Amino acid sequence: MYKVFVKDIPIILSTEKNIGKQYTAIPLKLARFKKLIKKINNGELIYVNLYHKNPEKLERFLRKKLPLVEAAGGMVFNDKKEILFIRRNSKWDLPKGKVEKGETYEEAAIRETMEETGVRDLEIKRFITKTYHVFKRNGKFKLKATYWFEMHTDFTGELVPEPEEGIKKARWKNFEKSQKALRDSYENIKLLFPKEYLTTHPNDRVSQV
Structure with missing residues (x-):
């Protein structure tokens, strides 16, 4: 199954016709x-x-329908198990x-993460997933x-957001603050996180993070 987000609303591409009563099911060959x-x-x-x-035809369909831009990024953990977030376009x-050109996905993920946040000494631990x-x-x-790649660093220096890319903040966030940030983030970013990050206590209120 693939999820292609349009304004945080997913277009589902799946091998099953019936995935829920609320879904409009369209055969791939008839999709516009x-x-x-x-x-x-x-x-x-x-x-x-x-x-x-x-x-296999699901992804081929996607790549035929629109010009494709390939990107790479990182979910970076430090020694405190905090996660590195950026603030851009009023979202975490x-x-x-x-x-x-000429870069591997891993090289691009490391370079972009360093450029956008100022973090250093990154080590890739594993590939997480691909989002659309x-x-x-x-x-x-x-x-x-x-x-997307999971990374680790022991870097303790100052984080420097990249203003040329519209990045206002770069912040390390612990588990609780990551939960709050994800309430003000994108749906495709939420796909990268274990469900415990997306589940909050019912008495919690959305607060400024």
Whole structure:
């Protein structure tokens, strides 16, 4: 199953026709992807499932329908088990950026994380997942595929957000503060976190983080 986010609303691509009563199920061969994106942007569509029995055709479909931009980023832990967040476009996010020509995904993830936050001495521990979202540039829709890696650092120096990329803050956040940040983040970022980060006590109130 793939989730392609459009304004934080996922277009589901799956091998199952029926994934829930609220979903509009459309065979992959009949899907008009750009029209679906416009309907979501206009608030006309919320739940949609594009299905095909062959899972390999799902990603091929995505790559054919929109120009693809590949990016890479990191979920960075320090020795205190805090996670490195950035503040951009009034949302908490994780550092990421476009893969340059000749770079591996791992190299791009490390470079972008360093550039956007000032962190150093990064070590990749594992590949987490790949996320997809649709964005608009110069009046045209594009698909961004981001490769995410779990990293570790023992860096204790000052974090320096990159203003040229619109980054206002770079912060280490413990478990509790990470939970709060995720309430003010993007749905594709939430996919990277274990469910305990997304579950808060019912008496908790949303507060400024």
